[in-house]
Amino acid sequence: MSAAVLSGKELAETIRTETATEAAGLAAAGIPPRLAVVVATADESSAWYVRSIARAAEKAGIVCDVVDLGPAAGARTIRETLTRLSDDPAVHGVILQTPLPGGAALEDLASAIAFEKDVDGANPLSLGRLVAGLPAFAPATAEAVVTILDHYAIELTGRHVAVVGRSTVVGKPAAHLLLDRNATVTVCHSRTADLAAVTSGTDVLVAAVGRAGLITAEHVRPGAIVVDVGTNPTDDGGLTGDVDAGSVADRAGALTPVPGGVGPVTTALLLRHTVHAAARAGEKGSG
Numbered sequence: 001m002s003a004a005v006l007s008g009k010e011l012a013e014t015i016r017t018e019t020a021t022e023a024a025g026l027a028a029a030g031i032p033p034r035l036a037v038v039v040a041t042a043d044e045s046s047a048w049y050v051r052s053i054a055r056a057a058e059k060a061g062i063v064c065d066v067v068d069l070g071p072a073a074g075a076r077t078i079r080e081t082l083t084r085l086s087d088d089p090a091v092h093g094v095i096l097q098t099p100l101p102g103g104a105a106l107e108d109l110a111s112a113i114a115f116e117k118d119v120d121g122a123n124p125l126s127l128g129r130l131v132a133g134l135p136a137f138a139p140a141t142a143e144a145v146v147t148i149l150d151h152y153a154i155e156l157t158g159r160h161v162a163v164v165g166r167s168t169v170v171g172k173p174a175a176h177l178l179l180d181r182n183a184t185v186t187v188c189h190s191r192t193a194d195l196a197a198v199t200s201g202t203d204v205l206v207a208a209v210g211r212a213g214l215i216t217a218e219h220v221r222p223g224a225i226v227v228d229v230g231t232n233p234t235d236d237g238g239l240t241g242d243v244d245a246g247s248v249a250d251r252a253g254a255l256t257p258v259p260g261g262v263g264p265v266t267t268a269l270l271l272r273h274t275v276h277a278a279a280r281a282g283e284k285g286s287g
């Protein structure tokens with residue numbers, strides 16, 4: 001038996017279409033949604049991601065400004081840029097691209113993004129508000145994980161989910177969103193003693209590690225749902241996940257592909273967040 005493929009492509013398309021309709025409405029009301037992407041890296045995969053955000057934004061009718069500070073930009077310049085964009089009423093969403101230059105921490109710099117415009121949930125304030133149940137944008141990738149599971153009507157209440165990875169960008173917020181859906185969540189990381197022993201007992205497995213092929217059949221319970229967040233570059237210029245799809249496909253009940261799974265949904269949600277931020281700014285502006 002081969003696992004069902006939980007594609008993210010059609011879902012991303014649906015989200016982008018809805019977002020384009022909302023963006024057109026806002027533009028007609030004099031609030032053209034605008035996203036600023038701050039880049040301070042020469043990283044190739046990051047450059048690819050920025051181009052894909054810019055392309056998707058343009059298609060959805062969202063103005064996208066790429067503010068490239070170059071890889072030599074210091075923490076102070078980055079912080080000042082984020083503050084300036086946060087203060088600009090014409091800008092509704094601000095994201096800072098990772099990886100960052102020499103030792104700078106996203107969590108630290110992203111504090112300069114106003115939380116109302118923090119469409120990738122990078123400001124620690126956003127994460128705190130999210131955990132406290134206050135309105136905030138979740139990191140788009142973490143939200144993409146639950147959005148895909150919801151789309152395929154995969155029940156989470158009472159299910160045991162293992163999240164492998166505990167980064168602030170993916171693992172921790174994904175664990176929180178799953179907990180919010182009444183799943184029982186176990187978070188694994190590089191110090192987890194026997195990863196396969198933990199993950200092979202869960203109904204759902206979310207892999208957000210950044211190691212190609214780390215998750216093999218022995219990590220997966222027969223029939224389990226596997227969400228592969230990993231985007232690892234291959235030698236031939238392609239992309240591969242954290243899951244060894246060849247061996248896992250025969251054991252899992254369903255599996256998200258890489259490419260074509262979590263990635264496209266992430267980009268679509270980032271745009272949806274930008275339009276929602278613009279809508280809220282419009283509500284505030286009108287009274």
Ligand SMILES: NC(=O)C1=CN([C@@H]2O[C@H](COP(=O)(O)OP(=O)(O)OC[C@H]3O[C@@H](n4cnc5c(N)ncnc54)[C@H](OP(=O)(O)O)[C@@H]3O)[C@@H](O)[C@H]2O)C=CC1
Binds near residue numbers: 168262
């Ligand atoms: N599709 C998308 O939209 C996105 C994809 N990604 C991809 O997701 C992956 C993870 O990204 P990110 O969270 O930023 O990565 P980080 O490097 O920040 O975090 C990786 C996590 O994996 C854990 N880990 C490392 N090795 C192992 C191991 N052998 N066993 C178990 N856990 C391990 C680390 O543990 P410890 O904490 O102990 O170090 C850490 O918590 C990457 O491939 C990235 O490219 C990221 C963002 C968006």
Ligand SMILES: Nc1nc(=O)c2c([nH]1)NC[C@@H]1CN(c3ccc(C(=O)N[C@@H](CCC(=O)O)C(=O)O)cc3)C=[N+]21
Binds near residue numbers: 098122141259266
């Ligand atoms: N704060 C922060 N937030 C992020 O969201 C974030 C980040 N940092 N750092 C870098 C990673 C990388 N990332 C990707 C998003 C979409 C695709 C994507 O859509 N990829 C296509 C395929 C691309 C191809 O084939 O080359 C797909 O999966 O189908 C990939 C990678 C977001 N990231």
